[in-house]
Amino acid sequence: MLEIYLGKEHGEAVMEELKILGVTELIEGGPTMLFGRRVLGKGQNAVVIRCRHEVVEGEWACKLRRRDASRPSLFWEGYILRLVNGIGIGPRLLTFSRNVVIMEEVLGESLNKSLNPDVARRLLEQARRLDVMGISHNELGRGGRHVVVRNGEPIILDFESATINGSRSNVLQLINALVGGAPELRGAARRYKVERSDEAFRELVEGVVRLMERRVR
Ligand SMILES: Nc1ncnc2c1ncn2[C@@H]1O[C@H](COP(=O)(O)OP(=O)(O)OP(=O)(O)O)[C@@H](O)[C@H]1O
Ligand SMILES: [Mg+2]
Incomplete structure (x- = not known):
């Protein structure tokens, strides 16, 4: 032991x-x-x-x-x-x-190391599900320290600071951590904040993916 x-x-x-x-x-x-x-x-x-x-x-x-x-x-x-x-x-x-x-037990790579548009998309989809459920992780803005990527699948860890029924959006916190406050996303982010709709979410995800693809080129 x-x-x-x-x-x-x-x-x-x-x-x-x-x-x-x-x-x-x-x-x-x-x-x-x-x-x-x-x-x-x-x-x-x-x-x-x-x-x-x-x-x-x-x-x-x-x-x-x-x-x-x-x-x-x-x-x-x-x-x-x-x-x-x-x-x-x-x-x-x-x-x-x-x-x-x-x-x-979740063993994998840090988000920093394995971040790509596909991982970002999968992670944002999880964040969206949390938003819909009314659960905020509250630490997703901290540079992805609480995300491990195993075989291309992101896994969110450490829910100790999570809150329920609040209005803080996992999607918006995560986007801040992923791409910072990119001016190109401001409109879509505002729309998502107000509407929280699937459509606004998809617009935001496509914006993030485009931005990431442009940055690696
Ligand atoms: N299920 C798991 N499988 C493998 N490693 C894990 C698991 N959960 C946590 N860890 C590792 O342990 C570390 C600490 O875990 P966690 O963040 O939950 O603890 P904490 O004390 O709440 O940390 P913090 O001070 O960062 O809030 C994580 O960064 C991760 O590396
Ligand atoms: Mg913790």
């Missing part, structure tokens, strides 16, 4: 939850180093460790809340991930508790 130090009491609480959720093992592996060990990732609020489950085969990703995290639990993230899984978005959720989210 890989030992990850999360603070004495907090660490014990996390281990207890892992046991109850059916995790049999935390294992080393992944692209990030933590205390000299390989892990899947680390952030401000959590560390993500490869793990195994007693019933469901294969390797999973266990997101473990850090003691100094800015949020008191991962419950919200778990609920939102369940919601968005319902429309085919995000890593597949296995189960979750106060300090643990167990989800599909």
Whole structure:
């Protein structure tokens, strides 16, 4: 069992939850180093460790809340991930508790590295589905740090800051991150903001793709 130090009491609480959720093992592996060990990732609020489950085969990703995290639990993230899984978005959720989210392990490339018009289109389609559902990820404007691309398919990670029923558009945030505030898109962006229609969305996507194609030439 890989030992990850999360603070004495907090660490014990996390281990207890892992046991109850059916995790049999935390294992080393992944692209990030933590205390000299390989892990899947680390952030401000959590560390993500490869793990195994007693019933469901294969390797999973266990997101473990850090003691100094800015949020008191991962419950919200778990609920939102369940919601968005319902429309085919995000890593597949296995189960979750106060300090643990167990989800599909997603290994791929960063968005920066693998961005092309096709990936942008697929990602915008996911953002559109979130807009229609009334779920805002709220961190898609941060340069695609929360998107991994696996075999050409973008997967959106980390729904901890997501909100429901708000008016913030995933599509518009993402476009900002992808191409910046391009003047050519201003009209279409405004139209989408007001109408939120399929037609305005398609106009916007075609604008983004044209812009990207022109930039690589
Ligand atoms: N399901 C997953 N499979 C593989 N790696 C993952 C998975 N989820 C997250 N990671 C990796 O772990 C990193 C941290 O995860 P995440 O962003 O969810 O944590 P966080 O503490 O909320 O981070 P932040 O401080 O950036 O908000 C991610 O950037 C990613 O590299
Ligand atoms: Mg986060």
